[in-house]
Amino acid sequence: MKKFLALVQRDLILVYRSANDAWVVLFFFVIAVTLFPLGIGPDPSVLQQFSGGIIWICALLSAMLSLDGVFQSDFDDGSLDQMILTSYPLELLVLGKCFVHWLTTGFPILLISPVLATMLNMNLDSYSTLLITMLLGTPTISLMGGVGAALVLGSRLSGVLISLIILPLIIPILIFSVAAINASGEGMEISSAVKLLGALLIISSVFCPWATAATLRNLTY
Amino acid sequence: MHKFANPAQFTKIASRVLPWTSSFAAVCSLFGLYFGIFDSPADYQQGETVRIMYVHVPAAWMSLFIYSLMAAASASFLIWKHSLADIAARSLAPIGAAFTAITLITGALWGQPMWGTWWVWDARLTSVLVLFFLYLGYMALVNAFDDPEKGSKAAAGLALIGFVNVPIIKFSVDWWNTLHQPASLSRLDAPAIDISMLTPLLLMALGFKLLLISILIIKMRTILIEKRIEAKQLLKSG
Structure with a gap:
């Protein structure tokens, strides 16, 4: 556990030292969401209908932007090889790296999503559902994305490739999240979709x- | 199985098998098409459009069958490091993508007159589309590394992970209430299809299987020859 925390601390320091990269992802998320009202028109009722989908699609795309870097720098400077060689289970180190990825990209997106939801005129009843689906869905993206990041490690165009590989596989997260958000807007039961999201996370x-x-x-x- | 994993042995057997599989593929498909188009009844509900089934359903079976084969080949490549398994998986991907594309296109052509729309986002159609993306992702990943060995390993991993989609496609019509009709053939009781329609369907399915074997042999032989040329050129220049 101590080593696990040590790795998390190290990776957090690394992200903090180059905080720009984390901000860029968040900034991309905000800009991407901003494009939708300009593209499909500012009609509040239309935006309300699409708000959950827009926020979730943009969250997926922003996660893709940052995922290929999860192992890249450690791979480049050779510390990944050292991590593989240590007696400490690599699975836990990977879990730590995915956790840091979520903490530095998924969590900030979660925090800012209510603000953007307001700008998209989201139904007031849906805010809590949005946060719940984000809380369950974004860690799953980081975990599944970790597999993708490992697969594309050392390839050309790894940034685009990871989207091609991982996006089809995380479609269920998008479906269940948006279904829950839309259902809550209409005052319907959301527990089945939320339970499925939780199952995916587990x-x-x-x-x-x-x-x-x-x-x-x-x-x- | 391991005995046939030798490339020389494989080439020898494959060359002997190929004329048979390719000619039988042609015969089966021609007979299947003949029975399907001229010698089977029109459906009492769907009319003549039901004949699209004789291409659509076997192609859909192939799209799942080939992905399963690809996953099995990838697994045996990762476990036993057989380069022939890797070559098989690499060769299977474009064939499977082609059959999936045929499934989607014939499905759209069939859906237009029957459902009144080319495409709906129901569970079956969406999951087959995801299967198509998985094939494309595999093909993109396998060629994305400067070291082909790494590409093979990464793509093999992806093929195994993507296999979760296969049961989802198979059971999507049972799990969700979809526009796409449920299976008529692979049921526990008797198949819900008349023998006059079943014959051309099975003939086409057999023809497609033999076609797959033929194309697979040709593709694998080509890759083996390419590798030999590469090795010889390296020897010459080195």
Whole structure:
């Protein structure tokens, strides 16, 4: 546990030292959301109908932007090789790196999403659902994205490739989240979609670190 | 199985098998098409458009079958490091993508007269579209590395992860209430389809399977020859 925390602390310091990168992702999210009212028209009722979908699509795209960097710098300077060689389980180190990725990209997006929801005239009843789906969905993206980041490590165009690979696989998150948000706007039951999101988070927190670690061991030796 | 993993052995057997599979593929597909177009009844509800089924359904079966094969080949490549398994998986991806595209296109052509729309976002259609994206992602990833060995490993990993989609496609018509009709053939009781329609359907399915084997052999042989040329050129220049 101590080593796990040490890794999380190290990665957080690294993100803090180059805080610009984290801001860029958040900034992209805000700009992407801003484009929608300009593109589909500022009609409040239309925006209200689409607000959940817009925020979630932009959150997915911003996550994709930052995911290819999860292992890249450690891969470049060789510290990833050292992490693989240590006796400490690589799966836990991977979990730590995914956690830091979520804390520095998914969590800020979660924090700012209510502000953007206001600008998109989201139904007041949907705010809590938006936050719940973000809280359950964005960590899943970081975990599943970790697998993708390991797969594209060392390839050309890794940034675009990871979107091609991971976006089809995280479609369920988008479907369930937006379904829950829209249902809550109409005053309907949301628990089934939220439970499915929770199930995805639990499954991926068990399976994804294992798959990522296997991929890393396989690809870098 | 491991005995046939030798490329030389494979080439020898494949060359002997290829004429048979390709000619039988042609015969089966031609007979299947003949029975399907001229010698089977029109559906009492769907009319003549039901004949699209004889291409659409076998192609859909192939799209899932090929992905499963690709995942199995990828797994055996990751476990036993057989380069032939890797070559098989690489060769299967474009074939599977082609069959998936055929499924989607014939499905759209069939959906237009029957449902009144080319496309709906129901569970079956969406999950097959995701399967198509997975094939494309595989093909993009396998060629994205300067070191082909790394590309093979990464793409094999993706093929295994993407396999979660296969049961979702298979059972999507049972799990969700979709516009797409549920399976008529693979049920526990007797298939819900008349023998006059079943014959051309199965003939087409057999023809497609044999076609797959033929194309797979040709593609794998091509890659093996390419590798040999590359090795010889390296020897010469080195």
